[in-house]
Amino acid sequence: MSNTLTQTWYMTQRQLMAIARQPAYLLITLIQPVVWLFLFGNLFKKVVELGGFGTTSYLDYLVPGIVVMSALGSSMWTGMGTLEEIERGTLNRFLVTPANRGALMNGNVVQNGISIVVQSVIIVLLGMLGGAEYPGGFGGIVILVAASVLLGTVFGALSNALGMVVRQRESIIGVNTFLLLPLTFLSTAFMAPAQMPGWMRHIADFNPLNWAMVAGRSAMSADPDWGDVLTRGGALLVLAVAAVWLSTRSFKAYQKSV
Known part of the structure; x- marks a missing residue:
């Protein structure tokens, strides 16, 4: 178990180093949430007067x-990194080593999780600077x-x-x-239920x-409402375990094809 975690962390470090070498990519991933936050925050700030938002400030709700939306947007492109590893032949070279197959496949998922933490904290801080308030305090932010x-x-x-499965950039895009x-x-990202x-x-x-938004909000x-937090959070956890299992199974199928 410890060996698997060590190898996963090694693969994660590879991915983090690759991102650190692309400052333009880092800048773009931070600019986009800021545009959404303040553009929509100002454009629809009076919508809270309709009621149902649980706050008098649309920024608090937004x-x-x-x-959550930024986490989704960044994670959906994880497969592009895997495809790039395949095209370069890097992944196939790792296959001839005794490296744990789960570590090879999920290193970029862990890297994406770390990136989401950093990105989320920055968005929360920017919202605070813009006047947003978080009555749930530090614990609420951690859960979000x-x-x-x-x-x-x-x-x-x-x-x-x-x-x-597809091994084509166009299909992933x-x-x-x-x-x-x-x-x-089809979520409560911008509008109250x-x-x-x-x-x-x-x-x-x-x-x-929407599960993540409901739990975080x-x-x-x-x-x-801790019932909402636990049920939505638990559903996300189950779904995450199933998705990682499916990812590992797809990697084993790929391994047999090369």
Whole structure:
């Protein structure tokens, strides 16, 4: 077990070093959430007057949505890194070593989780500078970040599995483009459930993106609903375990094909 964790951390470090060498990529991943946060925060700030948001400040409501949405957006591209490893032949070279196969496959998922933590903290701090308040305190923020990491693990692992199966950049781009907007807008990212059409509200109940938002928002409120936090968080955890298992299975299938 300890050997598996050590190897996973080694693979994670490889991914972190690769990202550190791309300052432009880091800048873009931070700029996009800021644009969403302050552009939408100012454009729709009066929408809270409709009621149902649980706050008088739209920015308070929006911050958890942007945190979770950013986690989804970054994790859905994890499979591109796996595909790049395949195209360069790096992954195949690792296959002739005794390295743990789970570590080879999930190193970039762990790296993505670390990136989500950093990105989420920055968004929360920027929201605070913009005037957002978090009645749930530090504990609520931790739960929001944890929910975002679980969501990122789900879609990062699924993206890895997709990369293993299709092995084409165009297919990954197409799937991500197709899923990103529906998952985002069929959730409570920008609008309170009470203001959504009934059919959208019912679909949001089955949307993992929305599970993370509900858990995070509830934990950050002045009066958290711990039932919501535990049920949504638990569902995300189960889904994350299943996605990692599927990712590992797809890697074993790839290994047999080379």
